[in-house]
Amino acid sequence: MVFRKFFPVGRRDKAEEQEENLSRYRRLWRFSVLITATVSLAPLIILAVTSFFQYQKAFKAELLEPINRLTGVAKHSLEFFLEMRVDALKLLVSEKTFDELVDSEMLARTFRNTKRAFGGFVDLGIIDSSGRQISYVGPYNLQGAQYQDQDWFHEVTLREFYLSDVFMGKRRFPHFIMAIKHERSNGDFYVLRATIDSEMLNDKVRSLNFRPSSDAFVINTSGILQTPSKTYGKVLSRCPLTVPPFSESGEVIEITDDNGHQYVLGYAYIANSPFIFMVLKDPARLASNWLSSTRQMAVFTAISIVLILILTMGTSSYFVSRIREADQKREAMLHQAEYTAKMASIGRLAAGVAHEINNPLAIINEKAGLAKDLIAITEQFPNKERFLKLIDSISYSVDRCRSITHRLLGFAKHMDMREETIDLEVLIKQVLGFLEKEAEHRNVQINIDVPPDFPSIVSDRGQLQQVFLNIVNNAFAAVPDNGRIDIRMERRPEDRVAVIISDNGTGIPEHLMSKIFEPFFTTKNGYGTGLGLSITYGIVKKLGGDIAVQSKEGEGATFVVLLPSG
Amino acid sequence: MNRLRVLLVDDEEDLVTTLVERLSFRNIEAMAKTTGAGAIEALKAEPFDVVVLDAKMPGMDGFQVMQIMKELRPDIRIILLTGHASHECRTKALEAGACDYLLKPVDIEALIETMTAAVER
Numbered sequence: 001m002v003f004r005k006f007f008p009v010g011r012r013d014k015a016e017e018q019e020e021n022l023s024r025y026r027r028l029w030r031f032s033v034l035i036t037a038t039v040s041l042a043p044l045i046i047l048a049v050t051s052f053f054q055y056q057k058a059f060k061a062e063l064l065e066p067i068n069r070l071t072g073v074a075k076h077s078l079e080f081f082l083e084m085r086v087d088a089l090k091l092l093v094s095e096k097t098f099d100e101l102v103d104s105e106m107l108a109r110t111f112r113n114t115k116r117a118f119g120g121f122v123d124l125g126i127i128d129s130s131g132r133q134i135s136y137v138g139p140y141n142l143q144g145a146q147y148q149d150q151d152w153f154h155e156v157t158l159r160e161f162y163l164s165d166v167f168m169g170k171r172r173f174p175h176f177i178m179a180i181k182h183e184r185s186n187g188d189f190y191v192l193r194a195t196i197d198s199e200m201l202n203d204k205v206r207s208l209n210f211r212p213s214s215d216a217f218v219i220n221t222s223g224i225l226q227t228p229s230k231t232y233g234k235v236l237s238r239c240p241l242t243v244p245p246f247s248e249s250g251e252v253i254e255i256t257d258d259n260g261h262q263y264v265l266g267y268a269y270i271a272n273s274p275f276i277f278m279v280l281k282d283p284a285r286l287a288s289n290w291l292s293s294t295r296q297m298a299v300f301t302a303i304s305i306v307l308i309l310i311l312t313m314g315t316s317s318y319f320v321s322r323i324r325e326a327d328q329k330r331e332a333m334l335h336q337a338e339y340t341a342k343m344a345s346i347g348r349l350a351a352g353v354a355h356e357i358n359n360p361l362a363i364i365n366e367k368a369g370l371a372k373d374l375i376a377i378t379e380q381f382p383n384k385e386r387f388l389k390l391i392d393s394i395s396y397s398v399d400r401c402r403s404i405t406h407r408l409l410g411f412a413k414h415m416d417m418r419e420e421t422i423d424l425e426v427l428i429k430q431v432l433g434f435l436e437k438e439a440e441h442r443n444v445q446i447n448i449d450v451p452p453d454f455p456s457i458v459s460d461r462g463q464l465q466q467v468f469l470n471i472v473n474n475a476f477a478a479v480p481d482n483g484r485i486d487i488r489m490e491r492r493p494e495d496r497v498a499v500i501i502s503d504n505g506t507g508i509p510e511h512l513m514s515k516i517f518e519p520f521f522t523t524k525n526g527y528g529t530g531l532g533l534s535i536t537y538g539i540v541k542k543l544g545g546d547i548a549v550q551s552k553e554g555e556g557a558t559f560v561v562l563l564p565s566g
Numbered sequence: 567m568n569r570l571r572v573l574l575v576d577d578e579e580d581l582v583t584t585l586v587e588r589l590s591f592r593n594i595e596a597m598a599k600t601t602g603a604g605a606i607e608a609l610k611a612e613p614f615d616v617v618v619l620d621a622k623m624p625g626m627d628g629f630q631v632m633q634i635m636k637e638l639r640p641d642i643r644i645i646l647l648t649g650h651a652s653h654e655c656r657t658k659a660l661e662a663g664a665c666d667y668l669l670k671p672v673d674i675e676a677l678i679e680t681m682t683a684a685v686e687r
Contacts, residue, residue, distance in 0.1 A: 355622075358649030359578055362671035366584040369674050373591045402671055 025324050032316040040308045048301040052294070059290045064252045066211075067266035067279060071250030074208045074216065074277045075268035081204050082163065082273055085196065086178060088118055093182040093192050101126050101192070102135040111137040120200030122175060127153070127191040138195065140171060147193075156181050156191055165274050166198040166226040166235060174198040174235045176226075198235065202227045205277070215280040218270075219243070226275055241265070243276070254283070328518075336535060354405035361401050368394040403433075422461055424499060424563075425450045428487060431468045435476055442481045449488045457497060457565045463539045464563075470536045471501050471559050478505025478557065495565045496545075502558040508551040516549065571613065572596040572681060575605040575631065576620035576647065585618075588674055594681075602626030606634050614642070616681045619664075621648035621655065629662055636663050643684040647672065 092101070092110060100106045107124060115121040123138020131148025147153040156162035162179040169175065179193040201218065205227045209216030217229035219239045225232060232239050240258035244251065250268040257263065266279040372391045375381050425448065432439075432446060439446055475485045488500045508516060517537040540547045544564045551557035572589060574582045574596055582598035589596040597612065599605040602623060609617065617635060621628035632644050646659040649670045659667050665684035668677065 355649040358670040359581070362649070363578060363581045363584070365671035366581055366588065366674075370584050370588050373588055377591065398671060406669065 025320055028323070029316050029320045032320065033312050036312045036316065037309060040312060041305060044301065044304055044308070048297065052297065055293065055297075056290075063264065063281075063283075063290075067214075067252050067264060067281060068250060070208065070211075070214075070216070070279055071252065071266035071268045071277065074205070074279070075250055075270060077208055078201075078204060078218070078270045078275065078277055079272075081201075082270065085118055085120070085194070086161070086163070086180070086272075088114055089178060089180045089192055089194055093180055098126075098182075098184055098190060101190075104135060104137065107135050108137045114194075120196045122171065122195040122197050124195075125193045127179075127193055129157075129189050133193075134190075142170075152177065152179060153191070157189070161272075163273050165220045165222075165224065166201070168236065171195065176201075198226065201275075202235075209279065213281065216278070218275045218277055220274040221276065231280060239278075241278070244278075332534065336538070357401065357405050361398055361405065364394065365398045365402075368398065419458055419460055421456050422459055422464065423456050424464075424489060424497065425454070427461065427464055428468055428472075428499070431465055431472060434469065435472060438476060442476075442483070444476065444479055444482070445484045447484070447486045449486070451489065451491070454489050454491065455497065455565050457563055459543055459563060463543060467536050467539050467561065468499070468501075470532045471561070474532065475501060475503040475505065475557075475559075478507075479503045480505070492562060496562050497565050499561045499563070500558060501561070502556060504556040507553040507555050507557050508549070509553045513549065513551065517547075570594045570681060570685065571615050573599065573605060573608055573612070573614040573617045575599045575602065575617065575623075575628075577601070577623045578620075585674075585677075589678070592674075592678060594678065602628075602631035602634075605631055606638070609635055609638060609642070615685050616643040616645065616665075618645045618647050618668075618677070618681070621646050621659065629658065632659075632662055632664060643681075643687070645677075645680055645684055 092114065096106070096110065101110070107126065111121065111124040114124070123136065123140060123142070125133045125136040125138070125142060125145075127147055128134050131146055131150075131153050133142055133145040133147065136143045136145070152162050152164060156179040160181040162177070164177045166174050166176045175195050175198050177193060177195050179191050181189055181191050183189050205216050205218055215230040217232070217239075218226040219241075220226055221243060223239050223241070223243045225235055225237045225239050228234055229237075229239065232241075241255060241263075244253065244255070244265065244267045246269055247267075248269075250266060252264065252266045255263055255265045262283055264281045264283050266281075268277045269275075270277060368391050372388060372395075375384055375387050375391070378384075381387065428448065432448075438444070472485070472487075479485060484504045486500075486502045488502075490498045490500065492498050517533050537547055540561055540563070546562040548560045548562075549557060550560075572594055574585050574589075576582045576598075577600050579598070579600045582600065586596040586598045597608055597614070599608055602625060605617070605619070608614075617632075619628045619631060623631075628646055628648070632646070635642055635644060644664050645666045645668060646664045647668050647670060648655065656667050665687065666680050668680060
């Protein structure tokens with residue numbers, strides 16, 4: 001762990017490797033989210049879309065069917081209404097003679113009977129072939145009225161039957177007329193003309209329309225209202241709807257009036273008449289249920305999709321994170337095994353080298369010793385003092401070599417796990433022995449503070465050497481030249497001891513504090529393995545201890561290693 | 567105290583012959599042998615007080631030689647000398663009957679002290 005130094009060599013490779021690893025887990029996460037979301041959402045979306053169309057179809061059927069039915073019923077009803085009155089007039093002309101009909105009293109009686117039987121008749125008149133009304137019964141003074149020039153008279157003479165639109169005429173109220181031509185035995189003809197109050201038609205239409213939400217009325221083929229409309233006003237007003245195309249049977253269409261309102265329109269042409277029955281329904285009002293249901297379905301689907309996505313992303317994150325942790329653990333174990341094997345090899349190598357060096361070193365030592373003995377016992381040895389000094393110098397170097405080889409052997413012999421009584425001060429001084437030359441060169445001051453009653457502990461010497469070597473190594477890397485490292489030992493409650501190693505180095509940035517014991521976390525880009533503190537943490541835990549760190553960037557770091565004393 | 571009689575056994579001839587000479591300056595009678603077999607023969611012939619034996623030698627190693635010597639002279643004091651220090655090696659040496667265990671290179675005064683202590687024990 002180096003907080004201050006940067007090693008440019010290999011930095012890019014390490015960053016690239018980390019980025020590649022992250023990218024691999026991101027791809028895995030995206031793939032997991034995609035697959036899980038597809039599998040979960042596809043049936044939901046298919047179900048929602050299918051339900052939408054089926055519901056729409058059912059709703060349309062439910063909407064249009066009553067209108068269609070009403071239109072059909074109205075067509076038959078109105079045709080029957082008119083036919084009944086036409087038939088009544090036909091019966092009159094076939095049952096009564098011309099003379100009976102032109103007789104005022106007889107015509108009045110016939111009019112009363114017909115009016116009583118069918119209702120709605122306002123007056124009745126007989127018009128001869130010259131177009132003059134020769135007999136009349138009704139509230140108006142129309143006896144002798146001349147109709148020869150009127151269109152309806154021409155039409156009835158040609159077609160033998162005439163049914164007018166609703167109009168005001170001389171009578172000053174909305175009405176329509178029925179006229180029937182009848183051939184006389186002498187080859188002449190006459191016309192029976194009846195006026196019918198259009199209120200009868202209004203009543204009929206009203207009686208058909210039992211739904212308050214709809215508007216039923218009758219228009220003629222010119223688009224003039226023949227009965228009042230709730231939407232478009234009084235009789236004889238212009239209806240702003242386009243006259244629908246002719247159809248034998250009832251039809252239901254969607255239509256927009258001249259005011260821009262949209263409606264569902266049911267209509268039926270009334271046979272042998274200028275009348276068109278119409279029923280209007282406001283689709284917006286009709287669609288309120290549909291919209292409400294559709295909205296509910298959309299909201300439900302949207303919430304489900306969001307929940308599924310959140311759940312999918314959450315689950316994927318959890319599993320990918322578990323996979324990542326497992327990968328890291330596996331990799332850490334592999335690295336630790338590799339590290340341990342490497343350390344064992346180094347230990348064996350060190351032991352071999354130390355052993356091989358110790359033999360020639362012993363010979364040098366004895367030869368130097370013999371030389372010193374010989375010079376010492378020879379009285380007149382030239383340059384005696386100088387030679388003795390040279391031999392002492394050789395002995396001193398042998399001692400240095402011996403301490404190095406003994407330290408190497410000590411390092412090697414503690415590779416195996418073994419519990420023994422350890423004086424932590426001695427152990428730490430041995431560890432510092434490996435770094436004394438660097439401390440000397442960089443003028444790093446090392447202070448060790450051990451209280452007089454500090455106890456020995458029972459632990460594993462080799463493992464503890466590794467722990468303190470890692471921490472002290474990091475401290476050396478973090479401190480500047482002329483820096484300071486303080487090592488303090490304290491007794492702690494519950495039979496524990498603490499070794500506190502502080503430095504005045506670069507410290508650890510706060511955002512990295514939680515990561516420093518993680519495997520593969522390193523600031524030594526391309527140089528460190530990221531395992532030193534991770535292994536240290538593992539060893540301390542294995543020995544039943546604990547490790548903590550306190551640091552402020554720029555002010556150094558303090559590692560506290562807690563160990564059981566027995 | 568009588569003059570100490572010491573048998574030094576090590577395959578490094580230069581080492582043992584030098585040691586013999588240095589010990590003689592300190593009034594210790596020492597003989598050098600460079601093989602285990604030679605050392606055993608010497609022990610049969612001479613009444614040595616103490617044997618300083620290298621643990622690692624070609625042919626018979628120090629432990630095998632020590633075993634034979636102990637059979638020949640159960641009271642013989644043996645100090646094992648080696649360039650290789652390990653806990654197992656030390657334990658094995660002491661269990662096999664060695665009086666002490668010294669690591670090369672050894673200081674002559676420390677060697678004499680150890681030998682004297684072994685004989686007096």
